[in-house]
Amino acid sequence: MPQEKIKRIFRYVDVPELPELYSRLDAAIVDSNSTTASISAIIAEDTALAKCLVKLANCTLFRFSSRIETIDSAIDNIGARQIGDLALSVLILRMFDGMDPDIVSMQSYWRHSFACGITARILAAHRGEPNIERFFLAGLLHDIGGLLFYVHIPEQALMAILRARDGNGPLHHQEREIVGFDHALLGKVILQSWHLPEALQEAVEHHHTPELASTYAVEAATLHVADIIINAMQYGSRGEFIVSPVHPEAWERLGLPVSILQPTMEQIDYQFNSIVKVFFGEYCGGIV
Template identity: 30%
Template sequence: MSIKKYVKFATKSFALPNVCVRLRELLDCPRSSAEDIGNLISIDPSLTAKVLRLANSSLFRFPSQIESVSKAINVIGGEALYNLVISETASTAFKCFDSELIDLKQHWHASVYSGMLAKHLAMSTNAKVIERFFVMGILQNLSELVVAKRSPELYQQYLDSDKSLLPYQRQKQLFGFTFAHCSGIILESWNLPIGLFYPITHVNDVARQSSDREIGVLALSNRIAVRQLDKENHSDIELFTSEIANTVSLDMEMVSNATDYAERETVKIAALIR
């Protein structure tokens, strides 16, 4: 099946909640205020509670309590708030594509772990809007659920394929595309910002890893996640390929710090969103 058919299946099966669309419109409108945005989020008490819990979590580590959405906007910024809303929406999307072939709890944990790695590495490189990297880490394997749901027999072949190859290599070999590439196109079709879908779409493109720092950071976090989550097959994976090293000026101590952070915080953050 072509990548276009999986994207079509995903977009027909799940649409972004209206609050995501309206929030994006308000953030892009120069006349909107923090009060306007706060009023929009506050319509949904459950979303409000989750956003405030996340704003007060270890994702931000602010010294004082954030007690309202408007304060969250003033303290963390509108884009960070948008990324929190998209993160919360992601858990709903994951459940929409639940499959018997995938342990959803384990998949969610791995996705949040990748997001925490990406966020910490991005922070170490002084990237802008670092929460965006957390969202990218979560969403990049969304299409794995889509593929498993739409083509269970083919996905089973993927599970049984040669695990000495890296996951993206196995995906490319069997499907003709990587899960990240498919996820990026799905996110683009949902009209998410280019700063979210572009790095995901091209994360396995070695040429772009060598020229685009954001893609390099995301690619590095993926390799770390593979090493940490599949030690049986990939404990010796090369982290700093020549392409990644060309754009990401980090060292193994920073990688160790990111790993420690992700392992310490993932369970707490995953529980807050779900």
């Protein structure tokens, strides 16, 4: 990405820093000498986070045969990397707790983001991907650039929404014309500044343009399809007024039959209420 464009972005937007606890947690997860106990000890420093992760381990996402009672058990059953991704999801949600931009309902924004994460996770499971929680995280974060648009450049963000509503083309096209970059590129820059994996960065950057993704084409395609499914099902919104067609190349990259769409939508409905109750419960900020 040209340095001048990055500088332009940071003239508009202040990117918040991730909590220090996550940096230590991530370092412990990638350290081959770490144990379940050492990873669990870092999470346990944040009692609310630990309780939330245990509740997530018992929700409809996982369906374990016996109840998970401790973080140690959650790590052993779900996996350390996967628990790290879920922890990051909770911590990011908290970072934006209390934010109340005039342009968009935060409830609608998070409904859309969570539903997209659930959908991306289900599609990844159909494909047999090894870490489907990373796809959930990608879905949760896919529109984070749009959220910072609303906070830092609200006038331009509103202008883009109004132009899209009046039939001038998709919202991300209007953002590029008005601001010079869209929420997807801003999202990539945010994830880059947080030192999150390149797979997440590329998927978020190209969730509207999956044909341009190269190294992580499947991740971008999954996010693209998930976003369109959720727009069609009307699970919240960040200001889109049209449901774009699925890019044929993206669907081809997934390698999934059309027959999975109906059971996928049924799973979305089944899982959504359960996971949102956990994330938006007493332990996770109470945004909704």
